Amino acid sequence: MNYKLILIAILFASIISCEKVDDTKMLYLAHGLPQTHPVHKGILEFKKALEIKSGGTLKVKIFPDAQLGSEREVLELLQIGSVAATKVSAATLSNFVPEYHILGIPYLFRDKQHQFDVLEGPIGKSILEKGSKFWLRGLCYYDAGSRSFYTSTKAIRTPEDLKGLKIRVMNNQMAINMVNSMGGSATPLAYGELYTAIQQGVVDGAENNPPSFVSSNHYEISKYYTLDQHSSVPDVLLIGTKYWDKLSDEEKIWVQEAADESAQAEKVFWNNSVEESMKIAKEAGVEIIIPDKSLFAEKSKSVVEEFVKEHPEMASIVEQIKNQ
Structure with a gap:
């Protein structure tokens, strides 16, 4: 654990020790998103609902904007019990709980309805529970949209249009493999460097959901947005088991x-944000392209096959999702 996490842990220990002893329990919830984000608005609903259900005996204090560190750092704080809860991408969580890798498989879900039928059903709940052995209990999934390609140099209408293009991706092996399988050149790059990288031609484009495409101002320099919706990785609301295990049965139900x-x-909140973002992009002159997604899915089949080969213990879950 790095010194930053140690200092935060000490700080929270001192705060907790100084709190007035009464019937109130404080739940510290940290995440990395801005307060304008639809997921943060969802977290505010969690706070409101929990405080009402508990009659004020369970209170939530939110630390947004990465005040307490990156997603990975906050997950580690949950594991040691310094922070009670957080929201992270399932992609980040997969580095702690392997089963979350499944949710990053390209074209795993047929559409939004299929995605949440799976996530809110037995399969999704089972994956949420897998984190408990790593001190990270999943509570629910938040919609984080679907990632699609956007470029500054030319429009992507078929997978063949990706050939020769440098596409920024997260530093995630499945994302890298997916872009490469379609003929593109996957280029892992820090998100904060991406605007300048596109502007200077270091990369030809990237991939993300509409709210991120607009909030990052990438729509200003990327005038082609292809809604191939290759991955739909959700966000996950988590509670540390060190906090969870101290709750009564009734309090656990409320949470x-x-x-x-x-x-x-x-x-x-997410759907409203997508609508607003697409409106802004169109008004700025971005060409919105609706491609034949089956062409892209066909090209990325090798990524799924490789994943199942490397993780045979998860093959049955992947098959169940596809057949649901």
């Missing part, structure tokens, strides 16, 4: 119910 209600509210 889970509040999480489930916030997940439904967050979907509405």
Whole structure:
């Protein structure tokens, strides 16, 4: 653990020790998103619902904007019990809980309905529970949209159009393999460097969901947005088991119910954000392209095959999702 995490852990220990001893329990929830983000708005609904259900005996204090560190750092704080809860991408969580890798498989879900039928059903709940052995109990999934390609040099209408293009991806092996399988050149790059990289031609484009495409201002320099929706990796609301195990059975019910209600509210916030983002992009002159997604899915089949080969213990889960 690095010195930053140690200092934060000491700080929270001192805060907790100085709190007034009464019937109130404080739940510290940290995440890396800005307060304008639809997922943050969903978290506010969690806070409101939990405080109402508990009659004020469970209170939530939110630390947004990465105040307490990166997603990985906050996950480590959960594991040692310095922070109670967080929201992270399933992609980040997969480095702690292997089963979350499944949710990053390209074209795993047929559409949004299929995705949440899976996530909110037995399969999704089973994956949430897998994290408990790593001290990271999943409560619910938040909609984080679908990632699609955007470029500054030319439009992508078929997978063949990706050939020769340098596409920025997260430093995630599945994302790298997916772009390469379609003929592109996957280029891992820090998100904060991406605007300049596109502007200077270091990369030809990237991939992300509409709200991120607009909030990052990438729409200003990338005038082609291809809605191939190759991956739909959700966000996950987590609670550390060190905090969870101290709750009474009734308190655990309140926390889970509040999480489930916030997940439904967050979907509405997300859809509204997507609509607004697409409107802004169109008005700025971005060409929105609706491709034949089956062509892209066919090209990326090798990524799925390789994943199943490397993780045979997860093959049955992948098959169940496809057949649901």
